[in-house]
Amino acid sequence: MTISTLARTAVAAALALTLAACGSSSSSDGVGTPAPGVTAADAWVKAVDSGMTAAFLTLTNSTDKDVTLVKAATPAAGMVELHEMAMQDGQMVMQPKAGGIPVKAGGSATLEPGGDHIMLMELTGPVKVGDDVALTLTFDDGTTLEVTAPAKEFDGGNESYEPSPSESMSM
Amino acid sequence: MEDARISRRRLLQGGAVLAGGATLGAAVAVAATSDEPAAAAVVTGGDTLPFRGDHQAGVTTPQQAHTWFVALDLREEADVDALRRLLRIWTDDIERLMAGRAPLGDQEKELATVPARLTVTVGVGATALTRVGLEDRRPSSLGPLPAFSVDRFEPGWGEADLLLQVGADDVLTVSHAVRVLTRDARPFASTTWVQRGFVRSRGAVPEGETPRNLLGQIDGSIQPAPDKVEATVWVDDGPDWFRGGTMLVLRRIRLDLDRWESLGRVDRDLVLGRRLSDGSPLTGDGEKTPAELDAVDSWGLPVVPDFAHIRQAKARNDDELMLRRGCSYDDTTGSRQDAGLLFAAYVADVDRQFVPVQRRLADNDLMNRWTTPVGSAVFAILPGTGSDPGAWLGQSLLA
Numbered sequence: 001m002t003i004s005t006l007a008r009t010a011v012a013a014a015l016a017l018t019l020a021a022c023g024s025s026s027s028s029d030g031v032g033t034p035a036p037g038v039t040a041a042d043a044w045v046k047a048v049d050s051g052m053t054a055a056f057l058t059l060t061n062s063t064d065k066d067v068t069l070v071k072a073a074t075p076a077a078g079m080v081e082l083h084e085m086a087m088q089d090g091q092m093v094m095q096p097k098a099g100g101i102p103v104k105a106g107g108s109a110t111l112e113p114g115g116d117h118i119m120l121m122e123l124t125g126p127v128k129v130g131d132d133v134a135l136t137l138t139f140d141d142g143t144t145l146e147v148t149a150p151a152k153e154f155d156g157g158n159e160s161y162e163p164s165p166s167e168s169m170s171m
Numbered sequence: 172m173e174d175a176r177i178s179r180r181r182l183l184q185g186g187a188v189l190a191g192g193a194t195l196g197a198a199v200a201v202a203a204t205s206d207e208p209a210a211a212a213v214v215t216g217g218d219t220l221p222f223r224g225d226h227q228a229g230v231t232t233p234q235q236a237h238t239w240f241v242a243l244d245l246r247e248e249a250d251v252d253a254l255r256r257l258l259r260i261w262t263d264d265i266e267r268l269m270a271g272r273a274p275l276g277d278q279e280k281e282l283a284t285v286p287a288r289l290t291v292t293v294g295v296g297a298t299a300l301t302r303v304g305l306e307d308r309r310p311s312s313l314g315p316l317p318a319f320s321v322d323r324f325e326p327g328w329g330e331a332d333l334l335l336q337v338g339a340d341d342v343l344t345v346s347h348a349v350r351v352l353t354r355d356a357r358p359f360a361s362t363t364w365v366q367r368g369f370v371r372s373r374g375a376v377p378e379g380e381t382p383r384n385l386l387g388q389i390d391g392s393i394q395p396a397p398d399k400v401e402a403t404v405w406v407d408d409g410p411d412w413f414r415g416g417t418m419l420v421l422r423r424i425r426l427d428l429d430r431w432e433s434l435g436r437v438d439r440d441l442v443l444g445r446r447l448s449d450g451s452p453l454t455g456d457g458e459k460t461p462a463e464l465d466a467v468d469s470w471g472l473p474v475v476p477d478f479a480h481i482r483q484a485k486a487r488n489d490d491e492l493m494l495r496r497g498c499s500y501d502d503t504t505g506s507r508q509d510a511g512l513l514f515a516a517y518v519a520d521v522d523r524q525f526v527p528v529q530r531r532l533a534d535n536d537l538m539n540r541w542t543t544p545v546g547s548a549v550f551a552i553l554p555g556t557g558s559d560p561g562a563w564l565g566q567s568l569l570a
Contacts, residue, residue, distance in 0.1 A: 044275035130256020152276045
């Protein structure tokens with residue numbers, strides 16, 4: 001009676017964290033305006049005792065304009081950068097992603113272990129499994145998105161941090 | 172579908188090969204014998220069951236092919252805040268797994284895409300409540316059962332803090348779900364035991380057919396009538412937080428198959444009170460025909476012997492009803508016979524509904540000669556998350 005074949009769209013819609021920021025009308029300069037056309041889903045953070053950690057999520061852009069994630073902030077960390085994984089001297093290292101993380105019109109971008117991610121540094125305290133971390137994402141058009149990411153334990157992969165010699169896309 | 176006659180010869184010549192991946196809703200023609208019409212085998216791995224509701228899934232849900240019961244114990248340092256965080260993580264994991272979506276951070280995410288009617292049901296033991304300082308919230312019949320004369324418990328199958336009951340028609344799905352949930356629980360709890368049970372694979376027999384146990388008996392024919400299920404299973408009184416939950420009694424019953432096999436067929440029917448052939452009671456025809464326990468033969472002797480299992484197990488009144496959802500297990504190794512029944516019964520009140528029946532069976536049931544309870548545990552199955560999409564399992568207890 002209650003068995004149904006997998007309705008992917010319906011399920012995806014139900015589970016997506018569609019977190020357009022509160023508020024409806026835009027201010028005159030557009031700063032802080034919510035971006036209803038850009039949504040985040042499946043957000044999570046790696047649990048850690050101290051130091052630094054990473055946040056992951058999938059961004060979907062249902063507008064007809066490309067957008068780029070240029071900045072992220074959270075009360076949980078003193079410094080936040082957008083990072084990518086890159087090959088250097090035969091080894092995958094992480095480094096600031098110049099230009100930010102693009103999300104093409106009608107497309108999506110997935111931030112996941114081994115790929116692009118949001119690096120949370122100078123953590124203000126331990127990020128315990130099951131805690132919720134609040135993230136504010138800012139895009140190149142001035143729009144923002146509030147996301148809640150639960151912390152989970154994750155052991156996968158070793159990453160070595162390589163600071164970028166050129167401009168870093170932070171703050 | 173049009174005429175789907177495909178001869179076996181043509182199928183083999185055509186080189187038809189089944190793809191390894193799950194193709195949702197695909198119909199694959201498989202020839203039975205060389206000149207018979209092809210039976211279309213429909214791929215069912217995409218079937219899902221709803222997670223949210225007043226009650227957790229997996230209790231009144233029709234039984235899936237595989238059910239694993241996993242017991243965990245909280246770590247020394249786990250407090251009520253830790254339990255809260257664990258249940259919130261588990262809620263999100265379970266919601267995703269049951270929908271056929273990979274949980275956050277799943278390192279084998281492809282294994283989550285065949286839900287196969289997965290249900291995950293979470294319970295707490297009496298010891299969990301004591302450990303986190305919520306002893307005053309314990310339902311009155313939550314705790315170890317009284318000792319019965321037939322008990323021969325072995326260490327390792329007993330009471331525990333937490334229970335995960337994970338069921339699906341596909342065992343890869345079950346294994347992956349258990350992996351995700353136990354790995355996510357690691358900061359809070361360690362796994363104490365796993366009991367892996369099975370009935371028939373989906374599609375092996377008609378849907379809804381009562382399964383057989385390893386003694387060969389059709390097992391589970393008598394269940395509460397539909398209009399009695401609500402009162403039998405779901406908690407309606409006691410602590411507020413527990414309304415909508417139920418109690419699970421899980422007992423590991425080892426079978427002495429060597430000894431059973433020295434018994435003749437007629438005697439086997441007499442021990443149970445039902446015919447092995449079709450599950451009908453000795454007094455009538457048809458598995459679902461009620462047994463006439465007062466019937467006597469031409470000698471004036473009861474047709475169903477005094478010590479037959481079905482006579483002793485029969486509920487004397489509605490207070491003794493229980494919903495059974497047991498399965499077989501087989502962990503036999505080269506050195507040890509260990510196969511039997513994972514007896515699982517769901518009741519609103521263990522003391523009122525289960526204990527009197529078990530006591531009667533311990534004292535009188537002839538089946539005791541071939542069955543031995545080697546483990547027992549009682550859990551409070553948490554109420555469902557209700558209609559609030561943000562609610563988490565255990566919220567009524569811990570929030």
